[in-house]
Amino acid sequence: MAKAVSALDGASHDGYVRVEEAGLQGMITLRGDLSLDAVRAAATTASGTEMPGTREIRAAEDRALAWMSPDELLLMLPYEEAPETVQQLQDALAGTHHLAVNVSDARAMFRLSGGPPVREVAAKLCPVDLAPGRFEPGEFRRTRLAQVAAAIWMPDAQSLQVICFRSVAGYVHDLLCDAAAPGGEVGYLV
Amino acid sequence: MLQLECPNCGVTAEETEFAQGGEAHLTRRGPEASEQEFHDYLFAKENPRGVHFERWRHVNGCGKWFHVARCTATLEIFGTYSAQTLEPPREIRDRISKKRPGWSWREFA
Ligand SMILES: [Zn+2]
Numbered sequence: 001m002a003k004a005v006s007a008l009d010g011a012s013h014d015g016y017v018r019v020e021e022a023g024l025q026g027m028i029t030l031r032g033d034l035s036l037d038a039v040r041a042a043a044t045t046a047s048g049t050e051m052p053g054t055r056e057i058r059a060a061e062d063r064a065l066a067w068m069s070p071d072e073l074l075l076m077l078p079y080e081e082a083p084e085t086v087q088q089l090q091d092a093l094a095g096t097h098h099l100a101v102n103v104s105d106a107r108a109m110f111r112l113s114g115g116p117p118v119r120e121v122a123a124k125l126c127p128v129d130l131a132p133g134r135f136e137p138g139e140f141r142r143t144r145l146a147q148v149a150a151a152i153w154m155p156d157a158q159s160l161q162v163i164c165f166r167s168v169a170g171y172v173h174d175l176l177c178d179a180a181a182p183g184g185e186v187g188y189l190v
Numbered sequence: 191m192l193q194l195e196c197p198n199c200g201v202t203a204e205e206t207e208f209a210q211g212g213e214a215h216l217t218r219r220g221p222e223a224s225e226q227e228f229h230d231y232l233f234a235k236e237n238p239r240g241v242h243f244e245r246w247r248h249v250n251g252c253g254k255w256f257h258v259a260r261c262t263a264t265l266e267i268f269g270t271y272s273a274q275t276l277e278p279p280r281e282i283r284d285r286i287s288k289k290r291p292g293w294s295w296r297e298f299a
Contacts, residue, residue: 141201142199142252143250
C-alpha cells in the first residue's frame with residue numbers, strides 16, 4: 001500500500017509566529033442527532049472526553065472532539081487509529097441513524113505557535129473577534145480564512161490550530177506565512 | 191455590511207461568512223401549477239425598499255440554512271429565525287411592527 005503523506009508533508013515556516021503543517025492527523029466526521037444518548041455515548045467513548053457544547057472542543061491526550069454543527073461532530077485522533085475507530089462507531093451506532101466517515105485524507109491541519117500573537121495572525125484572515133476574553137481555549141470556531149472555509153481553535157493561550165480542506169492546504173499555508181511575516185506585527189490583540 | 195446571528199450555532203458574524211439564498215417563504219410550484227403560477231414562482235420576486243425576508247446559509251460556519259428579516263433601506267436586521275417554518279414567527283412580525291408600523295410583505299403584515 002502507498003505510504004500516506006499529509007498535504008504539505010509537515011512544511012513549516014518561522015515568522016513572528018511559527019506556522020507548521022501538522023502532518024498526518026486522523027479526523028472522523030460523525031453526524032447524527034446529537035441529543036441522543038447513543039450518539040453522545042459513542043462519540044465520547046471514542047474521544048475519551050466530555051461532550052463539547054455548542055461551538056466547543058474538548059481534548060484529552062491525543063484525541064479531541066469538536067462541535068461542528070447541530071448535527072455534526074469532528075473527532076480528532078492519531079491517523080492510524082481512524083479506520084478502526086470508524087468501525088467501532090458504526091458498531092456502537094448500529095440501528096441509530098448516523099454517519100461516521102474517515103475524512104483524515106480530505107483535510108489539512110496547521111499549528112500556529114509562539115505566544116499571544118497567534119491571535120492576530122488568525123485575525124488578519126478571519127472575520128472573527130479573536131481578542132482575549134472574546135475567543136478562548138475551549139472554543140471551536142468555523143469561519144472563513146480569506147477565501148476558504150476553515151475551523152480554528154486555541155489548544156492553549158500560546159497556540160492556535162487551523163483545519164481546512166486538503167485541496168486548499170497550499171493556499172492556507174501561504175496565507176498564514178504571509179500573515180506571520182516579520183514586520184507585519186500589529187500588536188493589538190495582546 | 192450586515193451582521194447576522196445564525197440561529198443554528200449562535201454565532202454573530204458579518205455577512206461574508208454567510209451566503210444569501212434568495213427570497214424567503216416561496217410557495218414551490220410543481221407540475222400541477224398553471225403556467226402563470228410557475229412563471230411567478232421562478233421570476234416574480236419581491237424587491238422592496240424596506241422590510242424584506244430572505245433565506246441565508248451559514249456557509250463558512252455550521253453550514254445550516256435560516257431566515258433573516260431585514261430592512262433593505264437601512265441594513266437593519268429585525269431578526270433571524272429557523273429555516274423550518276413557512277412564515278415569519280409572530281415575535282419577529284411584532285418587532286417589525288414596532289419599528290415599521292403598517293408594513294406588509296406578500297401576504298404577511
Ligand atoms: Zn451557524
